Amino acid sequence: MSVMDLPEFEAALMYGVEALREGLAVVVANPSPLTYGVIARDARVVNRLKGRPAGQPVGVSVHTEASHDRLFRCLDLRTDSLAMVDFALAERITVLAPIRPDPTMPEWLAPAVKDGWVLFFDGSWGPTWFLWESHPFLYGSSANRTGEAPAASAAEARAQFPARSQMIIDADDQRRPATAYGPSTIIRVARDGRPRLHRSGIQDPDVLLNRLREFRSAVAVLDGSARSPLGRTYLSTSVDENGKPKQLVPNTRIRLGFARQPNKNEGDPRVWDIVRAHVGCNSLGTAAAAGELLTGGRLSIPGIGGTQVGCEPPLRDQEEWLEAFLTSGPAWRLSGDELTLTSGGTTITLLDRMVAEPDFPLDGVxxxxxxxxxxxxxxxxxxxxxxxxxxxxxxxxxxxxxxxxxxxxxxxxxxxxxxxxxxxxxxxxxxxxxxxxxxxxxxxxxxxxxxxxxxxxxxxxxxxxxxxxxxxxxx
CATH class of the missing domain: 2.40.128.270 (Lipocalin)
Known part of the structure; x- marks a missing residue:
């Protein structure tokens, strides 16, 4: 089937993906009552469309697992504050947060950083998810020329960008009617985790800030610690059973990833805590409401699912062993970059993946x-x-x-x-x-x-x- 055979809206999304690949800007709808936004793979393209200086900082959308995890590793915030930030992203709030002076910070974050602060949002929306998730990250801003109000409809977007916009995704019929439209509220999260209003938007700032503070306090109590494995991936360095080393299948190692992500569907919980596991064959994982995965110093996994690839007997047996271990409620302890899980007579020691396997340089390889x-x-x-x-x-x-x-x-x-x-x-x-x-x-x-x-x-x-x-x- 060609693009021409698709329904009009789906075809528009496909053309939008192609426009982004070609380095053009796309004006895209957000859910009501947010206004339209402009996105591009190059921050300079966003600024050019809006009539701003090419080097002016813009927001970056962290709508994929990889970009979300890389960004959150760089934020200078405690775990409970990171959970609050994820809650804000789930509520379609734009966040300004402190960033560590880390030489391993991914270069794609640079256009969104100014004076030690990074501006980011989650632009992915159900009807237009394919447009967003066809790219690892996108830069964006409200759809308006400098000095004009952001476009609240496709018609207003066309009026503001008659010859400048290369693509407008008209999704007016996908949005609920609203009495008023406006851009996203921006919150500024201090290093101590306290949120403040940075720029008023369509969301009520007083209600919003109270909800964020309450959520942060609740998660801080549930986590019971300022530090946890959330936001990191770990690789095994040793496995011991009853005091003796356990050998894994050759050329395999245990990989555990912990993440905190907004629930993009309606309803509770608004934020998930997620664990993903791999030990040579299938990808395993589960999710729990924020704060309930790592409670009381234990990993609480009631059940775990995964892909259904047929494994050779040694890999299958190893995978079943790991699944049984993870669902046994192992105790966890974090010391620097090292994570230790213990259950019964089994101890698994893992090292932060960014330490165990740092990214290779582009040159000289x-x-x-x-x-x-x-x-x-x-x-x-x-x-x-x-x-x-x-x-x-x-x-x-x-x-x-x-x-x-x-x-x-x-x-x-x-x-x-x-x-x-x-x-x-x-x-x-x-x-x-x-x-x-x-x-x-x-x-x-x-x-x-x-x-x-x-x-x-x-x-x-x-x-x-x-x-x-x-x-x-x-x-």
Whole structure:
């Protein structure tokens, strides 16, 4: 089915995704009574559409699990305050929070940071979720030219941006009627966790702040500690059973991730505490109301679900062992970056993933192509005898397509790479290496987004073509 065959609203969302990939701005609806907003992959595009200086800070939307977790690691706030922030995001409030002077802060946060404070929101909304979650992060602001009121309807958006907006997602019929519309309220959360009104919006500030303070106090009592594993991922460093080391299946390790996320559906709880687990085969996980997962120094998991991949017997047995351990109510203890879980005679020691597996640098690393990407999400692996790879060194690209050498130049900003002067040698290619070479050349374009997760690099061109690459790592 082509885009032209889709219903009008779904087709508009698809065109919106393509516009964002091409580096354009999109004006998108928010749920009532919020006004429309403008979003883009490049903060400068948002400012240009609004008629503001290119370098003016903007908000960043943290609507995916990865961007949410990376941001929250950088916030200079205690656990109970982070829970309050998640509650605010669930209520569609924009947050201004202190950020640590951390050299590992992801570069994509820079356009949203000013004087040690970061501005962020969760723009994802049910009818338009596909538009948001087709990108790892997006920059945004209210849909208005400087000095004018934010657009409360698609018609008002068209009036303000008749020739400047490249795409307007008309979702007026998806929103409930409201007597008044306005932009999101902005709260400023101090380092001591106290929220204050930073900018009035459509939400009542007195009611809002009281609810946030009450929620923070309640979660602080439930957590019982200023520190917890929430917001971090841990990797096992040792497992002991009855005083003796337990050997895991070769080339596997236990991965536990703890998160606190807003409930995007109507109703309670407004914020979930989540644990995710992996030990070589299926992904496991469960959620509980905020404050109820890590109570009284114990991990309280009444049940756990997961994917249904068929595992080989050693991995299946190991997975069942871990599931039984996690649901036994193990005691947890956090000491610096080390997390210890204990139940019965079993002790699992884990280390913060950012310490155990810090992100590789972009430069000076041989990145091997694992899969090629088409249409931003469809992935295809190749079984070459000699893998294709690339390397970045101070603005120079070198590599191997599986049949030819590749060279070029590359420049970078906070979120993107721009490739120029890309050339390949002139050797004959097999059909498979020719397909890989075409995929690589289609990726090496201007304005290519890049993300690094430990030893995994993803490149995605505006066309939706891209590459998943990996740097070698050993346990």
């Amino acid at each position: 041989k990145w091997t192509v694992v899969t090629t990407i088409t249409n931003a999400d469809a992935r295809q692996g190749y079984g070459r005898t000699e893998a294709a790879w690339i390397r970045f060194d101070d603005g120079r690209l070198t590599g191997w397509t599986g049949g030819n050498d590749v060279t070029g130049t590359v420049t970078r900003n906070n979120t993107e790479l721009s490739f120029t002067d890309v050339a390949v040698s002139n050797r004959a290619c097999t059909a498979e290496s020719a397909a890989m070479q075409a995929a690589m050349l289609a990726t090496f374009q201007p304005a290519v987004s890049y993300t690094i997760d430990h030893n995994q690099l993803t490149l995605l061109a505006p066309s939706g073509r891209g590459l998943d690459l990996s740097a070698q790592v050993r346990y």
